[in-house]
Amino acid sequence: MANRWKNTLTETDVTPETVYLNRRQLMGGAAGIGLAGLAGPAMAQEDALEPNEWDDITTYNNFYEFGTGKDDPARNAHALTTDPWSVKIDGMVDNPGEFAFEDIMARMTVEERIYRFRCVEAWSMVVPWNGFELADLLNLAGVQSGAKYVAFETLYRPDEMWGQKYPVLEWPYVEGLRLDEAMHPLTIMATGIYGRDIPNQNGAPLRLVVPWKYGFKSIKSVVRITLTDQEPPTSWNIANGREYGFYSNVNPEVDHPRWSQASERRIGGGLFARKIPTLMFNGYEEEVASLYEGMDLRKFI
Amino acid sequence: MVDSLNTALRRVPAWLLYIVLPLPAFWFLYLGLTGGLGAEPIKALEQELGEFALQLLIVGLAVTPLRRFAGLNLIRFRRAIGLMAFFYVALHLLTWLVLDVQILSQIWADIVKRPYITIGMAGFVLLVPLALTSNNWSVRRLGPRWRKLHKLTYLAVLLGGVHYLMLAKGLQLEPLLYLGVILGLLALRIEPGKLRRRIGRRSAA
Numbered sequence: 001m002a003n004r005w006k007n008t009l010t011e012t013d014v015t016p017e018t019v020y021l022n023r024r025q026l027m028g029g030a031a032g033i034g035l036a037g038l039a040g041p042a043m044a045q046e047d048a049l050e051p052n053e054w055d056d057i058t059t060y061n062n063f064y065e066f067g068t069g070k071d072d073p074a075r076n077a078h079a080l081t082t083d084p085w086s087v088k089i090d091g092m093v094d095n096p097g098e099f100a101f102e103d104i105m106a107r108m109t110v111e112e113r114i115y116r117f118r119c120v121e122a123w124s125m126v127v128p129w130n131g132f133e134l135a136d137l138l139n140l141a142g143v144q145s146g147a148k149y150v151a152f153e154t155l156y157r158p159d160e161m162w163g164q165k166y167p168v169l170e171w172p173y174v175e176g177l178r179l180d181e182a183m184h185p186l187t188i189m190a191t192g193i194y195g196r197d198i199p200n201q202n203g204a205p206l207r208l209v210v211p212w213k214y215g216f217k218s219i220k221s222v223v224r225i226t227l228t229d230q231e232p233p234t235s236w237n238i239a240n241g242r243e244y245g246f247y248s249n250v251n252p253e254v255d256h257p258r259w260s261q262a263s264e265r266r267i268g269g270g271l272f273a274r275k276i277p278t279l280m281f282n283g284y285e286e287e288v289a290s291l292y293e294g295m296d297l298r299k300f301i
Numbered sequence: 302m303v304d305s306l307n308t309a310l311r312r313v314p315a316w317l318l319y320i321v322l323p324l325p326a327f328w329f330l331y332l333g334l335t336g337g338l339g340a341e342p343i344k345a346l347e348q349e350l351g352e353f354a355l356q357l358l359i360v361g362l363a364v365t366p367l368r369r370f371a372g373l374n375l376i377r378f379r380r381a382i383g384l385m386a387f388f389y390v391a392l393h394l395l396t397w398l399v400l401d402v403q404i405l406s407q408i409w410a411d412i413v414k415r416p417y418i419t420i421g422m423a424g425f426v427l428l429v430p431l432a433l434t435s436n437n438w439s440v441r442r443l444g445p446r447w448r449k450l451h452k453l454t455y456l457a458v459l460l461g462g463v464h465y466l467m468l469a470k471g472l473q474l475e476p477l478l479y480l481g482v483i484l485g486l487l488a489l490r491i492e493p494g495k496l497r498r499r500i501g502r503r504s505a506a
Contacts, residue, residue: 052340060340068473071339121470123341168471239471258415258468260407271333271342275403 001136002109004185005287051114052125054194056268061201062119063220064168065154065161072163073201079160080221082205091151091226094142101205105191107140108132112195113188113209118250118282120214124264129209130192135183143179143227150182151175151232152208153224169235175219176232176246177210180291186211186284189222212281212288214248245301247292250282254298303372310374318381325353326392347396354389355465355479357382358458362486370489380435383454387432390425390461417467424460427453455490458483 063073085101110130118124138150156172158164164171181187190209191198198204203220210217216236226232236244243257252262263275281288292300329349332338338345361382367373375382402408411418431451433439440447462480469476 056340064471068469068471070341070345123344166474168473258417260411262407263404265341265343267340271346271400273343 001139002133003111004133004135005113007112007114049114049116049126051128051194052266052268057125057127057193058199058201060125060267062121062215063201063203065163065171065173065221066201067163068168074199076162077200077204079162080155080157080200080204081160082200082221085205085223087206087222088224089137089141089226090224091228092144092147093138093227094144096141099140104137104140104206108136108189110191113186113190113211115186115209115211116279116282117209117211117215117218118264118278120216120244120248120256120261122256122259122261122264122278123267124276124278125267127209128194129188129190130195130198131188131190131206131209133185134187134189134208135185137189137225138182138227141225141227146229147227148179148229149227149232150177150179151224151226151228152177152219152222153226154219155221155223169239173219173235174232175208175217175234177217178231178291179227181210181288184288184291186287212250212284214250216244217248247297247300249288249292249297250278250280251297251301252278252280254301307372307374310377313378315377315381318378318385322357322381322385323388326350326389343396343400347393347401350389350393350396351465354386354393355458355461357386357389358454358461359479359482359486361386361454362458362483366486366489384432384435387428390428394422394425417464420460420467421464424457424464427457427460431457455487459487 059074060070061073062070063077066073066076083101086098087101087104088096088098090096110132112128112130114126114128116124117127134150152175154173155161156164158171177187188209189206190203191206193199193202198207200221203218203222206222207220208218208222217234231246234244234246236248237246250261255261261278264278265273265275279285329338329346333342333346336342338349361379364375364379364382367375398408402411412422413419431453434443434447434450443450462476462483466476466480
């Protein structure tokens with residue numbers, strides 16, 4: 001079942017780090033000119049999918065278990081113990097149980113997926129993930145025919161995740177997908193970035209990645225996966241149902257109540273980064289639009 | 302203690318604040334240009350400027366209570382604090398306009414459609430007449446009306462605190478603390494005696 005989706009990009013699309021540095025210097029030099037930007041071209045176009053630098057991906061994170069600042073996770077996530085780690089798979093499956101992380105990895109095929117990552121806060125990155133298809137893991141557990149949804153849960157360990165001592169959200173963080181979304185070839189469990197083990201601040205040792213949905217759907221440091229026939233509760237929906245729906249598909253036509261979702265800022269462009277238009281389903285419309293056929297996406301946010 | 306502090310402060314010229322207080326703005330800009338504000342410097346710069354503006358507004362609001370309850374006299378510096386707060390609010394707004402939103406049509410849409418932006422803008426608009434009338438000439442010219450006009454500060458700072466709270470995702474501690482301090486400083490201005498007299502007058506009428 002692995003390798004059901006291939007990047008259309010090749011390794012040559014990965015910009016070498018030196019080129020990035022040169023570009024940064026150029027932008028620094030253009031500081032004065034940047035102010036004229038307001039009258040200039042409205043938006044830059046996305047011409048190639050260039051993965052963000054490792055430093056951007058690993059220092060700019062939303063992981064409220066380690067603090068609400070973007071740099072808090074990078075500073076605090078070292079406290080998290082990820083070994084030993086196991087994932088409990090239960091609910092409507094044939095083989096429920098605790099699966100040790102090593103055992104999962106021994107049975108999964110890890111591949112590279114270069115995906116756009118669009119946060120609900122209107123910033124985005126391109127991340128070269130390493131991971132395996134969630135479908136493979138679910139098939140390992142044996143999904144029963146009545147199951148319709150998949151519920152996910154993040155580790156709850158306030159001693160190591162100090163943010164859990166504050167009621168910013170209800171802990172533990174929970175997320176959910178419809179079964180067909182979970183089984184989709186684009187949906188992966190990521191265990192690495194740039195071929196290295198995924199850092200704690202990015203959701204070690206394994207996290208969900210659903211590239212056509214807003215980032216908060218891609219739950220980190222997963223310890224439990226439950227197959228169910230009921231739509232499971234999800235953390236941001238519990239916190240504010242008007243702003244965060246169960247589906248939370250990237251959709252430039254439906255604004256967040258507090259800001260526009262029509263455009264986004266790609267991280268890494270410095271102080272004078274132009275905005276780029278947000279793509280329907282984050283650019284994966286061809287692959288996933290059929291999942292939502294006949295649904296009013298203004299209603300099912 | 303307070304007396305010696307007051308004596309020492311008397312030797313500090315107020316104009317010094319106009320030199321010292323703009324420095325953080327240059328520092329933030331430098332950090333933003335050199336990667337010191339993280340992977341996404343635009344929002345970070347916006348937030349730094351906004352937060353510093355709010356801090357200055359709070360210091361300005363604390364001047365009177367500090368004199369009344371602690372005997373510390375900072376009244377000579379209040380104009381500079383207020384003007385510098387306005388300077389930072391304006392920079393915060395400018396960053397939002399030029400670097401953050403960028404798109405002219407969206408700027409107006411955001412101001413009308415997004416309540417936290419509407420409230421932030423209202424706070425800024427309230428500060429404009431205060432900054433314009435902060436000179437000696439206006440103080441003389443307006444006479445007792447000047448004091449009345451400048452009570453708008455109370456509302457402006459309150460709007461700033463609410464603006465900060467509303468833009469936070471989830472229940473976050475920092476904006477709550479700011480709003481708490483602002484409400485506390487405003488509460489200190491309520492004079493029970495005056496209030497009682499006023500209520501008494503109203504019920505007598």
